[in-house]
Amino acid sequence: xxxxxxxxxxxxxxxxxxxxxxxxxxxxxxxxxxxxxxxxxxxxxxxxxxxxxxxxxxxxxxxxxxxxxxxxxxxxxxxxxxxxxxxxxxxxxxxxxxxxxxxxxxxxxxxxxxxxxxxxxxxxxxxxxxxxxxxxxxxxxxxxxxxxxxxxxxxxxxxxxxxxxxxxxxxxxxxxxxxxxxxxxxxxxxxxxxxxxxxxxxxxxxxxxxxxxxxxxxxxxxxxxxxxxxxxxx
Amino acid sequence: xxxxxxxxxxxxxxxxxxxxxxxxxxxxxxxxxxxxxxxxxxxxxxxxxxxxxxxxxxxxxxxxxxxxxxxxxxxxxxxxxxxxxxxxxxxxxxxxxxxxxxxxxxxxxxxxxxxxxxxxxxxxxxxxxxxxxxxxxxxxxxxxxxxxxxxxxxxxxxxxxxxxxxxxxxxxxxxxxxxxxxxxxxxxxxxxxxxxxxxxxxxxxxxxxxxxxxxxxxxxxxxxxxxxxxxxxx
Numbered sequence: 415x416x417x418x419x420x421x422x423x424x425x426x427x428x429x430x431x432x433x434x435x436x437x438x439x440x441x442x443x444x445x446x447x448x449x450x451x452x453x454x455x456x457x458x459x460x461x462x463x464x465x466x467x468x469x470x471x472x473x474x475x476x477x478x479x480x481x482x483x484x485x486x487x488x489x490x491x492x493x494x495x496x497x498x499x500x501x502x503x504x505x506x507x508x509x510x511x512x513x514x515x516x517x518x519x520x521x522x523x524x525x526x527x528x529x530x531x532x533x534x535x536x537x538x539x540x541x542x543x544x545x546x547x548x549x550x551x552x553x554x555x556x557x558x559x560x561x562x563x564x565x566x567x568x569x570x571x572x573x574x575x576x577x578x579x580x581x582x583x584x585x586x587x588x589x590x591x592x593x594x595x596x597x598x599x600x601x602x603x604x605x606x607x608x609x610x611x612x613x614x615x616x617x618x619x620x621x622x623x624x625x626x627x628x629x630x631x632x633x634x635x636x637x638x639x640x641x642x643x644x645x646x647x648x
Numbered sequence: 649x650x651x652x653x654x655x656x657x658x659x660x661x662x663x664x665x666x667x668x669x670x671x672x673x674x675x676x677x678x679x680x681x682x683x684x685x686x687x688x689x690x691x692x693x694x695x696x697x698x699x700x701x702x703x704x705x706x707x708x709x710x711x712x713x714x715x716x717x718x719x720x721x722x723x724x725x726x727x728x729x730x731x732x733x734x735x736x737x738x739x740x741x742x743x744x745x746x747x748x749x750x751x752x753x754x755x756x757x758x759x760x761x762x763x764x765x766x767x768x769x770x771x772x773x774x775x776x777x778x779x780x781x782x783x784x785x786x787x788x789x790x791x792x793x794x795x796x797x798x799x800x801x802x803x804x805x806x807x808x809x810x811x812x813x814x815x816x817x818x819x820x821x822x823x824x825x826x827x828x829x830x831x832x833x834x835x836x837x838x839x840x841x842x843x844x845x846x847x848x849x850x851x852x853x854x855x856x857x858x859x860x861x862x863x864x865x866x867x868x869x870x871x872x873x874x875x876x877x878x879x880x881x882x
Contacts, residue, residue, distance in 0.1 A: 418859070427811040428755075519865035521662075522857055576870045577661040577814035617859035623756055625652070625851035631753035636810045 417494040419618040420523045420572065421446035424487035427580045428630060429457075430639040432547035436484025437624035440468055443488055446620075449525070451571050451589045452488025457553050458542035460600045462591040463490060464568065469591055471599040473541040473558040477591070489572050489582075495527055495612035502608045509607055510586055513573070516613045521575050523616045526586070528569040530609015535569075536561045537590050537599030551642045560599060567592035569601065580639060581621055651728040653852040654757045654806065655680035658721035661814045662864060663691075664873040666781035670718025671858035674702055677722055680854075683759070685805050685823045686722025691787050692776035694834045696825040697724060698802065703825055705832040707775040707792040711825070723806050723816075729761055729846035736842045743841055744820055747807070755809050756849045760820070762803040764843015769803075770795045771824050771833030785876045794833060801826035803835065814873060815855055 423438045423446075436455035443452070448466035453459060459470040470480045499516060503509045509528070517524040538557045548556075569590050574582035591598040624630045657672045657680075670689035677686070682700035687693060693704040704714045733750060737743045743762070751758040772791045782790075803824050808816035825832040858864045 419854075425811060521865055521867060521869055522859055577659060577873065578812070580811035580813065615859065617857055619855045619857075620653075621853045621855070623851055623853075625756055625849065631755055633755060635755055639811065 416618065417492055418616055419620055420489060420491045420525070420616040421620050421622065422489050422582065423485055423622045425581045425621065425623060426487065426583055427635050427639045428633060429487060429550045430642045431633060431635070432549045433629055433633055434486050434543055434547040435627070435629065436486050437627045437630065438488070438622070439484050440480070440482060443485055443490055447490025447492050449493045449570070450488060450490030451587065452485045453540070454483045454485060456543040456547065457540040460539050460589055460598070461485070461488065462568070462570065462589045462598060464591065469595060469598065471537070471539045471591070473539045475558065475560050477595050477598055479595070491525055491614070491616070493525070493527070493614065495525070495614045498610035498612040501528065501530070501611040504606055506604050513586065513611065513613065516611060517573060517615055519615070523575065523619050524573040525614045526571060526573065526588070526611065528607070528609055528611045529567070530607050531564070531566045532569070532604050533606025534561065534563055535565055535590050535597070535604045536602045537597070538602055539599045549642065559602065560597065562592065562597045565592050565597060567598070569604065650852065651726055652850055653854055654723060654725045654759070654850040655854050655856065656723050656816065657719055657856045659815045659855065659857060660721065660817055661869050661873045662867060663721060663784045664876045665867060665869070666783045667863055667867055668720050668777055668781040669861070669863065670720050671861045671864065672722070672856070673718050674714070674716060677719055677724055681724025681726050683727045683804070684722060684724030685821065686719045687774070688717045688719060690777040690781065691774040694773050694823055694832070695719070695722065696802070696804065696823045696832060698825065703829065703832065705771070705773045705825070707773045709773070709792065709794050709831070711829050711832055725759055725848070725850070727759070727761070727848065729759070729848045732844035732846040735762065735764070735845040738840055740838050747820065747845065747847065750845060750847045751807060751849055753849070756851070757809065757853050758807040758847055758849040760805060760807065760822070760845065760847050762841070762843055762845045763801070764841050765798070765800045766803070766838050767840025768795065768797055769799055769824050769831070769838040770836045772836055773833045783876065793836065794831065796826070796831045799826050799831060801832070803838065
């Protein structure tokens with residue numbers, strides 16, 4: 415249980431051509447951390463992992479606690495956050511600037527956890543995709559978008575330095591889960607936050623690839639994938 | 649001692665603007681593997697690590713076994729190679745094609761180890777750089793190049809998928825050490841090989857960053873570093 419290590423299953427670049435099959439069971443993923451984000455086979459829902467519990471925000475808007483399923487892509491770690499700092503900000507941009515300041519560098523991977531009250535949160539969940547899986551850019555267009563006013567919950571996720579853009583979405587990748595477990599998803603925007611922000615930076619990142627998955631081993635991942643990643647994740 | 653894990657200290661992108669200071673002592677590096685490649689502070693020499701022994705090919709051409717020093721960049725692992733396969737090839741290009749075939753995928757990190765007789769090997773060692781350190785492209789021009797005919801030794805190193813071009817040199821990164829420990833370096837070219845090739849692929853890569861190094865934490869690593877990496881490493 416290494417506290418300064420971020421664990422990642424799968425690589426973002428493999429989602430671009432449509433390798434959306436789950437290649438690691440949740441039970442195995444959770445041995446590497448009890449806090450994190452991810453998605454299931456077919457990008458079926460946005461996962462928020464807190465205290466070892468896995469919440470799936472479905473494209474219907476429903477939030478379900480789940481205990482089985484496999485992830486094509488996920489990040490988890492064992493929390494060892496620094497002391498939470500009070501934060502108050504009007505825009506997502508200001509929050510992200512404050513997150514980076516609290517992390518203290520753009521060059522390490524880091525986790526963020528912001529619990530508080532939000533005047534507005536806009537989040538999305540991709541609709542479950544089926545074989546033959548489309549590429550990531552197409553799935554990003556096939557999503558449900560939810561908005562909620564005056565919601566209390568947890569904004570959480572990871573900062574990835576730009577240098578690793580092929581394996582992780584560069585910048586912040588944030589998910590949200592309301593305290594009443596009634597709303598959440600992959601965060602598109604938010605505003606009017608009052609809460610507490612905690613950050614944790616990592617000296618080590620362990621990238622775990624689906625080494626036994628024939629589709630992955632044979633895929634052509636050498637095109638210009640970064641443009642599609644940027645398009646799909648923002 | 650995880651056999652399917654490649655350990656890397658430092659990130660290739662940080663060498664580009666000249667972060668050439670050693671940030672991990674060899675003694676610590678060797679706890680993560682006894683086979684590998686790397687370099688010392690100021691890119692002082694090309695390291696070949698075999699059986700836990702560290703050989704430094706200096707810009708003078710001298711090969712020294714060393715036991716201290718710090719690495720800005722290195723890869724190590726604990727060998728668990730598959731059965732060696734006989735290999736005979738006229739050119740480096742054919743050897744690399746055979747290496748990839750034996751690895752069986754371009755999408756995982758892998759190690760290669762080719763012991764044999766070489767009709768020719770051309771290798772380089774960068775000259776030790778001093779502060780203020782130049783960028784990687786400049787150091788690549790400031791190197792000594794050595795050639796040797798009819799030499800028996802070990803060609804070894806790693807395959808990194810293109811997707812991770814910011815953290816590792818995409819493609820093969822190969823070093824050479826002659827059996828008599830009299831010749832070696834970062835391999836530029838070779839020809840006429842008869843030997844045995846063993847490969848090992850990794851499900852996991854652990855990237856260890858210099859999380860306590862102020863220069864690293866504050867560096868601007870968000871430019872277009874890949875062009876410089878390609879220029880310097882090939």
